[in-house]
Amino acid sequence: MSEAKYREWILDTIDSLRSRKARPDLERICRMVRRRHGSEPDRTCAELEKLIQEQTVLKVNYKGSISYRNAAKVQRRSRKKDDVTTAARRSAVEEASHSDLSNGDSAFGPVDQDEEDLEADTSMAMDTDSNADEEGADESRDGQDGPSPGRPEADASVRCAPVRATSAPCSPSGTRPSPGCGPVSGLDCASVQKAGERPSSLPPPSPRALTHNDWAYHSAVCPTERQHPGMQRDKAATKPAVHSAATSPCALKNNVKKEDGGQAVESGLSSDQLVPDYAAGLQEETRNVSDGRPQALSLPSDNCTLKNKLDITSFPAEEVSLLNGVKDDEVSVKKENMSQNLMQWTVSDVASYFSAAGFPEQAVAFRTQEIDGKSLLLMQRSDVLTGLSIRLGPALKIYERHVKVLQRTHFHILNM
DNA sequence: TCGTGCGCACCCC
DNA sequence: GGGGTGCGCACGA
Numbered sequence: 331m332s333e334a335k336y337r338e339w340i341l342d343t344i345d346s347l348r349s350r351k352a353r354p355d356l357e358r359i360c361r362m363v364r365r366r367h368g369s370e371p372d373r374t375c376a377e378l379e380k381l382i383q384e385q386t387v388l389k390v391n392y393k394g395s396i397s398y399r400n401a402a403k404v405q406r407r408s409r410k411k412d413d414v415t416t417a418a419r420r421s422a423v424e425e426a427s428h429s430d431l432s433n434g435d436s437a438f439g440p441v442d443q444d445e446e447d448l449e450a451d452t453s454m455a456m457d458t459d460s461n462a463d464e465e466g467a468d469e470s471r472d473g474q475d476g477p478s479p480g481r482p483e484a485d486a487s488v489r490c491a492p493v494r495a496t497s498a499p500c501s502p503s504g505t506r507p508s509p510g511c512g513p514v515s516g517l518d519c520a521s522v523q524k525a526g527e528r529p530s531s532l533p534p535p536s537p538r539a540l541t542h543n544d545w546a547y548h549s550a551v552c553p554t555e556r557q558h559p560g561m562q563r564d565k566a567a568t569k570p571a572v573h574s575a576a577t578s579p580c581a582l583k584n585n586v587k588k589e590d591g592g593q594a595v596e597s598g599l600s601s602d603q604l605v606p607d608y609a610a611g612l613q614e615e616t617r618n619v620s621d622g623r624p625q626a627l628s629l630p631s632d633n634c635t636l637k638n639k640l641d642i643t644s645f646p647a648e649e650v651s652l653l654n655g656v657k658d659d660e661v662s663v664k665k666e667n668m669s670q671n672l673m674q675w676t677v678s679d680v681a682s683y684f685s686a687a688g689f690p691e692q693a694v695a696f697r698t699q700e701i702d703g704k705s706l707l708l709m710q711r712s713d714v715l716t717g718l719s720i721r722l723g724p725a726l727k728i729y730e731r732h733v734k735v736l737q738r739t740h741f742h743i744l745n746m
Numbered sequence: 747t748c749g750t751g752c753g754c755a756c757c758c759c
Numbered sequence: 760g761g762g763g764t765g766c767g768c769a770c771g772a
Binding site for chain 1: 748749750751752753756
């Protein structure tokens with residue numbers, strides 16, 4: 331089972347619950363996912379946690395109870411309206427105010443929360459910080475307090491995990507026991523996390539912090555196998571040899587380069603209606619890189635690691651390879667890598683990517699909106715066209731030639 | 747019992 | 760006034 335599938339299920343479920351005006355809480359989400367897809371609640375719970383960490387799903391304390399939001403929608407709405415700051419402030423204030431309302435709910439530690447929410451109110455500057463950074467921000471701050479692997483928030487999740495693992499879905503409301511789950515487990519999850527982390531209130535974590543957090547999450551939050559059945563781990567575990575070869579940034583780069591060479595000239599791409607644009611984009615990218623344009627050179631100099639993550643030639647090339655029928659093994663190795671890499675892209679990586687792809691101006695918008703690899707994967711057409719406040723022309727190109735391609739490649743890989 | 751639909755109130759902008 | 764959220768109730772399977 332791929333993470334992508336769970337992501338889809340969970341997001342659908344959240345949307346569905348929202349559409350019928352039901353609170354998207356853990357219990358409902360788990361139940362609905364199980365009913366619709368037969369997924370075990372504990373697994374859903376784990377995946378949800380993962381999505382929260384990825385900021386694909388936002389966990390918020392709304393009106394005294396935990397709710398989950400589709401981050402993409404929250405962000406889109408926020409941006410659509412006005413300034414990101416406003417959105418962030420709104421969320422923070424809203425949650426802060428509701429935390430006030432939730433005084434009776436001691437589990438959430440409303441006092442601290444309010445303080446920090448208020449603090450966030452003045453410190454947050456990016457919309458993605460509003461809720462999206464609840465977890466991440468927290469983590470970053472926790473990271474300051476101590477080594478991330480042992481940070482409180484991670485501990486919280488870790489502590490939470492066993493509960494879920496053994497007793498299944500959590501019931502945040504605690505009003506009635508959910509099937510196979512102790513009535514308080516969910517509350518425990520929420521409260522522990524809330525108390526430890528402090529959602530919706532911290533200053534925006536740096537892209538690096540996010541990356542770090544992601545790493546921390548993977549290593550600390552998902553101590554159990556089933557808790558982290560994600561593709562990264564799966565693929566890394568299942569194909570160690572191949573992976574090791576592929577993870578060599580230079581190796582990857584070289585492979586890609588070769589393909590680029592063939593691909594830049596060619597383009598027997600077809601079928602897909604997007605191919606022409608797409609191919610053009612690829613070629614453009616390839617040229618950009620091989621020409622050694624300033625953008626490409628301006629990539630953060632973190633070198634190998636970053637290059638590995640941000641090999642801008644690799645993705646399109648791989649996509650092309652897919653279309654051109656390049657050797658499966660070879661491609662799958664790189665695809666694997668790409669799929670992992672993309673998830674690990676930091677805000678800077680994304681910005682650098684677009685900058686190197688010939689959209690330096692627009693890259694700034696991505697950075698401003700704090701779009702990292704995960705966010706990128708969640709972006710929809712409208713997000714790119716309207717959510718970034720960039721000109722329509724470049725926006726269309728960016729979406730059709732890059733965002734869409736990256737997403738398709740990514741999910742294609744996951745489904746292989 | 748459970749899933750769903752929705753009126754309504756509340757809140758924020 | 761518009762939009763987001765979710766409680767609480769009604770209804771159908």
